[in-house]
Amino acid sequence: MPDKFASASARHNHLMISELFTVRTGSRLATDVTDLVLQFCRPLGDGLCNVFVPHATAGVALFEIGSGTEADLELVLEGLLPRDAAYRHRHGSPGHGRDHVLPAFVAPSLVLPVLGGQPALGTWQSVVLVDSNGDNPVRQLRLSFVAG
């Protein structure tokens, strides 16, 4: 029996490593999830890690946490997506329409290169769940790994 068919079948039996996590975001715009991503990747080898939020009013971003950028992002979002604009979307709290536009700009999906179980992040890069929707204080985050 040719090895190549055996290995192809082994390959199809090999499931992607994917896990769903719960993250408490409260009313914070930016929640640092770097540690979660680091822990998830540690036992894995080389590959690509997808960071994904299955929500319509949240996104994932890579930026520096802890030096004021969270507040600066809030400032910029207030310019881009003003709470008091005439949004068509009418569910939820006033200004909730803007939360639904957010993921068009801060996408809910991000891919990280992983080397030897370590995301190859720069020194100042944190993985951040961006959530302008304070009405949902608990969010889900899916991490998925495909080996190289």
Added chain:
Amino acid sequence: MPDKFASASARHNHLMISELFTVRTGSRLATDVTDLVLQFCRPLGDGLCNVFVPHATAGVALFEIGSGTEADLELVLEGLLPRDAAYRHRHGSPGHGRDHVLPAFVAPSLVLPVLGGQPALGTWQSVVLVDSNGDNPVRQLRLSFVAG
């Protein structure tokens, strides 16, 4: 003969599953392509699906379709990329310069985690082709799948 060379060669013979689709966008800013993505992924197993538009004036996003967000996105884009700004780009219809800036913010590439042939989308997430360029009513969309 060591199995690992056989399998490595099987691996290189294993092509990525990738298909190019034609999507009629007309003059719509937002075209829902979720069904196309669902159908493409159904026979596939676990892995990552890349949604890609090979165009310089379009992007791909994940947001809720059908509750007014399309109109709200149009409103926000008019603020971010005003039609009447002094764009340097001079080809096409007036204001076409803004269409060329769009993909810097709404990227033409998106990755979805797929489990058992199903993209792990949230309840309100639709895959949306975003196209502010009404001059090109027909677009291409490439879906590519890499198994986990």
Added chain:
Amino acid sequence: MPDKFASASARHNHLMISELFTVRTGSRLATDVTDLVLQFCRPLGDGLCNVFVPHATAGVALFEIGSGTEADLELVLEGLLPRDAAYRHRHGSPGHGRDHVLPAFVAPSLVLPVLGGQPALGTWQSVVLVDSNGDNPVRQLRLSFVAG
């Protein structure tokens, strides 16, 4: 010995192809790195290529280079992230706060489908390193490839 364990182990020994490059961005907002990506992918087969900048004040985008869009992006960024806004972030040159918000909108990670060693880019798509931070004239770019 069952082939599938042999091949699974071969699979884990198979490292992702990942390389770190140095890019001179000078004081340019947009640096075309398409050629670098094309060269990196050429010997590779079918798969996904991740383009990643390990920096907190830069992003990666796909847009047309050479027709004025670089200047138009600068214009749009000046509206979205004005240099003279009251940023909380205080390190670096005046207005440096905006550079830290940039990657929330122009993400530092991008995935390209690759077919037979060629990124499936559209005619007018260039891979662009976007860097609003003139204080760092040299940047790193990581390219990683996972076979399909």
